[in-house]
Amino acid sequence: MDKIYEALEKVRKQSPLIHHITNWVTVSDCADIVKVFGGSPVMAHAKEEAADMASISAAVVINIGTLNTFTIDAMKLAVSTANKKGIPVVLDAVGVGATKFRNDMVKELLKYKIDVIKGNSSEVAAAAGISVTTKGVDSGHVSGNMIEIAKNFANERECVVVVTGKEDICTNGENTFLIKNGTPMMSKVVGTGCMAGSVIGTFCAVEKDYLFASAAALVCFEIAAENADKTSEGPGTFKNKLFDKISTLSDISINKMKKIEKI
Amino acid sequence: MDKIYEALEKVRKQSPLIHHITNWVTVSDCADIVKVFGGSPVMAHAKEEAADMASISAAVVINIGTLNTFTIDAMKLAVSTANKKGIPVVLDAVGVGATKFRNDMVKELLKYKIDVIKGNSSEVAAAAGISVTTKGVDSGHVSGNMIEIAKNFANERECVVVVTGKEDICTNGENTFLIKNGTPMMSKVVGTGCMAGSVIGTFCAVEKDYLFASAAALVCFEIAAENADKTSEGPGTFKNKLFDKISTLSDISINKMKKIEKI
């Protein structure tokens, strides 16, 4: 984890194209965050172009926050194209556990190769098939050790699993990192979870080690959030300053502020 | 109307889940405003999950700003589920009067029990079946006394009717309040009308007296807007500071600044 800034530099230099099929609540946040990190976001949900757009992208981010039956078809086409071409796929399992429809749809998506599965604790647990109590798209109660659940799910799927929360878990089953950056303000605004998924996709576009990429993405995003929180007057100005602080993120602040632990 | 702050406290403590089926222009504003008030917003417009999501919610907000035939089906499912379970339903009648399609669709929705019907003067008048001249989603000309129109409509429907404007009208037919808070800046940015509808839904989730809940919601929202206007440099910074000022709204400022009149 000494090379986090180098990963950020790669994003800034390569400006990878990140194809999203995402929800309509935070779609603009997701585009903004990829852009200020130095990437090039594209959002295209028509099934007629989903495969074409995926095939020219450096990563595909699938977010089921406001899923419907039209976009699910486009998602499958984008993911299967990405799979064929070795393009990384990130699945943000927003709200899984809240309705049968979401549970069913995520099962459909998990028939494909997903490189990084990301969610809060109840979303990841529900995606892993564990019974949870949820409340819409916010995290609900999970019985069991979340680190073990994430590791088992990662081993079973041979992928990276990311669980966001006060401390984030990033694991590929074999190696596991805890990230302790971030600020409580992140949970007081809409969109930080979805943005985290987009940032993970952006880093996976430039780093073949998706575990490292996911952890590096979260460290950068959350350090910027800490910097934004220090100078903001509330959730409204915080969100704006978050974009400002990402664009000025330096190697000095990353190395000084990163709180990441291998467990 | 001495208990406005107590209602806000309930929102902050209970963090009610507010299910929206809304428009794609201000969907993110609506989610943001519920969140900064302390609620938990969820936006799910697929007909496959609309009923399930409504059934776990504390209020349902229906906003027809960018209505189409797919979402109307989801709206009906969400509303009929809410009706069965006694969950309050708020209808924001955006742009009614502007096209035949909106007029027809609102008639469809009014076949269900709606607890609060909200709009600007021409929208409420058009929903009540009165001929109006409108201009898109902005308020147009209504001939007749708006207070009487609102009261009659509330009596006819046995619901609360809210008419937003320079002065807001909240009535259940029997009791009527005029709210004189707010600032002209609110009409210079997109989304304040839709956000008002979401805030009303959020307060109805914690207060069974929907007339009081609607009035309390508007007072809180508009006092925050006044506070934001004082320190903003224009419509862009205003919208951000509006979110900041909601999160710090105190009983002192509410009691000092509220301008509400029973008529």
Added chain:
Amino acid sequence: MDKIYEALEKVRKQSPLIHHITNWVTVSDCADIVKVFGGSPVMAHAKEEAADMASISAAVVINIGTLNTFTIDAMKLAVSTANKKGIPVVLDAVGVGATKFRNDMVKELLKYKIDVIKGNSSEVAAAAGISVTTKGVDSGHVSGNMIEIAKNFANERECVVVVTGKEDICTNGENTFLIKNGTPMMSKVVGTGCMAGSVIGTFCAVEKDYLFASAAALVCFEIAAENADKTSEGPGTFKNKLFDKISTLSDISINKMKKIEKI
């Protein structure tokens, strides 16, 4: 080009209704920008009301950023209604060249009369039928002289062609303007391109000379961006201050700062 401020004044006084069928990423930016310029934005994409909404509007803006087969039908209805009534139509050719679907759809739309075709260099070239290499919705490589491509396309279509970039080209084939206002920050945030299209539509609603209207729109928008950039701390605060600076745009700053050249 001495009457740019007068055009802005007309927008502020007439507050024209600008109907959009646009993408879901920047739809809120587009509504916001029309509003702060003094116009009245409406976004209605259901095919059941697209014609009705277009017929009461002063301009129609079509943006294919997240096109799908449902909205393409609504776009055709809105454009054909506008054509019949002499209402100006602006087409923002977002991402043309990136997928076959977008290329096909733009060909469909070009069967109608489009008054202003707007895009970055690769989008305009692709719309004109010239082979390009693109990267999602960002500008790609075009071989050939962009000014000549734009002039030829404008002559062939008898319309105004606008190519945005470091310097913007506005041409009707006969007369051509280069606009050198703006700031590099504009390309570091999402939405400035789409907003430019909405502003062009807003000015075309009040000025029958669409070449002048397009150039005046870009000059105003980009001067405000320069003013915003001077006082912002990064892309987040820039976007907010952009809205602030538009609302205070004066004749003095326009006349002092405008950089427009007839070639």
